[in-house]
Amino acid sequence: xxxxxxxxxxxxxxxxxxxxxxxxxxxxxxxxxxxxxxxxxxxxxxxxxxxx
Amino acid sequence: xxxxxxxxxxxxxxxxxxxxxxxxxxxxxxxxxxxxxxxxxxxxxxxxxxxxxxxxxxxxxxxxxxxxxxxxxxxxxxxxxxxxxxxxxxxxxxxxxxxxxxxxxxxxxxxxxxxxxxxxxxxxxxxxxxxxxxxxxxxxxxxxxxxxxxxxxxxxxxxxxxxxxxxxxxxxxxxxxxxxxxxxxxxxxxxxxxxxxxxxxxxxxxxxxxxxxxxxxxxxxxxxxxxxxxxxxxxxxxxxxxxxxxxxxxxxxxxxxxxxxxxxxxxxxxxxxxxxxxxxxxxxxxxxxxxxxxxxxxxxxxxxxxxxxxxxxxxxxxxxxxxxxxxxxxxxxxxxxxxxxxxxxxxxxxxxxxxxxxxxxxxxxxxxxxxxxxxxxxxxxxxxxxxxxxxxxxxxxxxxxxxxxxxxxxxxxxxxxxxxxxxxxxxxxxxxxxxxxxxxx
Numbered sequence: 001x002x003x004x005x006x007x008x009x010x011x012x013x014x015x016x017x018x019x020x021x022x023x024x025x026x027x028x029x030x031x032x033x034x035x036x037x038x039x040x041x042x043x044x045x046x047x048x049x050x051x052x
Numbered sequence: 053x054x055x056x057x058x059x060x061x062x063x064x065x066x067x068x069x070x071x072x073x074x075x076x077x078x079x080x081x082x083x084x085x086x087x088x089x090x091x092x093x094x095x096x097x098x099x100x101x102x103x104x105x106x107x108x109x110x111x112x113x114x115x116x117x118x119x120x121x122x123x124x125x126x127x128x129x130x131x132x133x134x135x136x137x138x139x140x141x142x143x144x145x146x147x148x149x150x151x152x153x154x155x156x157x158x159x160x161x162x163x164x165x166x167x168x169x170x171x172x173x174x175x176x177x178x179x180x181x182x183x184x185x186x187x188x189x190x191x192x193x194x195x196x197x198x199x200x201x202x203x204x205x206x207x208x209x210x211x212x213x214x215x216x217x218x219x220x221x222x223x224x225x226x227x228x229x230x231x232x233x234x235x236x237x238x239x240x241x242x243x244x245x246x247x248x249x250x251x252x253x254x255x256x257x258x259x260x261x262x263x264x265x266x267x268x269x270x271x272x273x274x275x276x277x278x279x280x281x282x283x284x285x286x287x288x289x290x291x292x293x294x295x296x297x298x299x300x301x302x303x304x305x306x307x308x309x310x311x312x313x314x315x316x317x318x319x320x321x322x323x324x325x326x327x328x329x330x331x332x333x334x335x336x337x338x339x340x341x342x343x344x345x346x347x348x349x350x351x352x353x354x355x356x357x358x359x360x361x362x363x364x365x366x367x368x369x370x371x372x373x374x375x376x377x378x379x380x381x382x383x384x385x386x387x388x389x390x391x392x393x394x395x396x397x398x399x400x401x402x403x404x405x406x407x408x409x410x411x412x413x414x415x416x417x418x419x420x421x422x423x424x425x426x427x428x429x430x431x432x433x434x435x436x437x438x439x440x441x442x443x444x445x446x447x448x449x450x451x452x453x454x455x456x457x458x459x460x461x462x463x464x465x466x467x468x469x470x471x472x473x474x475x476x477x478x479x480x481x482x483x484x485x486x487x488x489x490x491x492x493x
Contacts, residue, residue: 002065002080002108005486006370007072007117015377018186020222020246021135022383022449023401033374033382034447034478035364041372 009041016040054088054119055443056081059483060345066482067112068443069120073370073482074112080105124434126380131429132182134384137391137402138173140165140202141194145230146270148262150297150325156194158393158406164199165394169415170206173392176415178217188245190224192391192402197231200239207243224248226293228262230270232277237284246289249278253294253306253320260299261330275313282315290317291364297323297330301339304347311354311361319364322473324403324455334469341476348480352487368447368481379433382449386412386428390420400428403454428453428463436464442471444478 019039022031053068063081065074076084079097083105086092112118141164144156156162177187189210191203203225210221222245227236229249240247251274252258259269282290292315296303303320310318322332322340332340347363354360373379383389386400393405396415404410412421433439436450450456451466451474459467 001104002074002076002112004112004117005064005073005075005482005489007070007115008373009371011375014375016375017130017132017134017184017388019374019378020224021188021389022378023135023137023385023389031383031452032365032447032474033379033449034444035367035481036374037367037369038372038374038378045372 009045011038011041013040053122053441053443054084056084056088057479059479062483062486064479064482064486065118066443067118067120068446069122070117071370071373071446072112072117073485074117075486076108080108084109123376123380126376126432126434130182130388132184132388133177133180133390134184134186134388135188135190135390136173136177137190137192137389138165138170138206139193139391139393139402139405140170140191140196140199140206142394143198144193144195144228145198145265146195146228146262147265147267150261150295150323150327150330152324152403153194153405160406162194163394165202165392165396167202167205169392169394169396170202171209172396173415174206174210174213174221176392176418178213178219179418180420181219185218186220186222188222188224190226192226195228195230196225197227197229197236200231200236204239222246226250228270229274229277229281230264232274232281237281240281241284241286241288244288246291247281247285248291248293249281251275251278251292251294251310251315252296253300253303253309257300257306258294261295261297279314291319292317294318294320295323296320297325298332298336299330301336301343302346304343304350307347307363308350308354311359316361317364318361322470324458332469337469337472340473344473344476344480348484352484355488356491365477366481366484368478368485370482370485376446379446379449381432383452385453386410386431387425400424401454403452403458431463436466438466442475444471444475447478448474 022033055066057064063076063078079101082092082094083097086094109118142158143162147155181187223243224246225244226248255271258271262270264270292310294306307320323330325331391399391402391405392415398412399405399410412424413419433445433450439445439450453463455470456466457463
């Protein structure tokens with residue numbers, strides 16, 4: 001039995017450059033892209049999502 | 053590529069090409085691993101089960117969620133500058149043993165950035181930002197709060213420039229919190245998009261490394277400042293950011309200590325240092341991976357009790373995560389992101405500051421060394437050949453260029469110890485994502 005937990009949402013916009021640089025997100029040594037969300041999607045489509 | 057893994061008897065399938073995550077039972081995981089050529093005993097799996105597994109896989113393939121072809125090239129990168137790290141001072145009021153910046157001095161004389169140079173850096177960023185609207189500047193040191201007046205004046209200047217240019221600045225400050233008084237708190241809450249506060253966790257852990265100029269531990273001098281700031285922060289972003297070394301491989305206790313002191317946005321990073329008795333080495337990897345598992349259990353316990361917190365490296369957003377452009381190009385150091393030292397010199401990022409080989413120009417000259425920039429602009433996930441077969445490549449983007457360079461001598465070659473920690477955190481982050489969904493149901 002295989003059950004999908006998560007799959008990427010379809011994107012209307014990509015590479016807009018509006019997100020913060022990875023290096024400025026948390027630590028300035030090993031900040032990782034995959035630990036972030038798309039800030040545009042968060043802002044426009046999921047305003048209730050915690051963004052800290 | 054499909055990564056099948058078992059975490060505490062939970063079986064997961066991560067499809068690298070699509071970025072989708074699935075769960076399955078043990079027999080399905082075994083069968084799929086056998087299909088990948090792994091030596092797994094599948095003699096107990098019945099024909100009926102195999103049929104069901106293959107039907108499930110076929111359905112995922114139809115949706116593009118299994119063995120989806122991975123992108124191996126991407127049109128990039130813009131020549132626009134997006135962010136600057138402003139080394140507002142190369143001096144610090146602490147003397148932390150593990151400091152990569154030579155306890156604030158960056159292997160040179162202790163100095164402060166003039167207001168004029170900082171403003172010139174803001175102009176340099178605007179001039180080189182092309183059509184980008186959102187720009188970022190972070191105040192870094194040394195200890196930026198030793199220069200609060202300069203920071204205030206530079207932010208005011210940038211706000212004026214916003215009105216003239218239509219740009220929007222997002223500011224960040226990284227501080228040790230020693231000088232985080234009411235004036236600084238009020239200013240940060242008004243102007244800083246993000247604030248990173250250095251605190252290593254338990255008092256004895258923090259004090260063993262993060263010492264004042266007089267050699268005394270700084271924990272008691274900063275903890276109340278950090279608490280006061282966080283309590284005043286409201287919904288705005290901050291991170292309480294610790295460092296673990298080989299001396300506190302039980303760092304889950306430090307993360308939980310921070311969470312139990314009221315901090316709900318935490319990161320805890322492996323130290324980057326050549327100092328023999330603090331450095332993370334291969335012999336520590338097993339303990340560190342176990343400790344990430346301990347932290348995962350404690351993290352989920354707190355989540356279940358309604359005391360959840362944000363731990364940066366356990367975040368993974370597989371539904372609305374970063375776009376491919378970002379996953380491939382990572383932080384953009386040396387191309388869209390630079391650091392500027394107190395005299396205006398430009399380097400690919402703060403971790404290259406002071407290394408003559410990577411000096412890229414000066415904000416007063418207004419030009420960036422094209423050769424060095426090309427080296428960084430063309431460096432991306434796809435040029436890091438060691439990453440080709442790694443399941444986590446679209447999560448970590450091939451690692452930090454500075455980390456790669458300092459450990460392997462080449463920005464393109466990832467450091468294997470960092471890779472192993474990264475992969476462990478990625479698997480745990482996926483497990484946490486699945487667990488949270490199960491709990492919510």
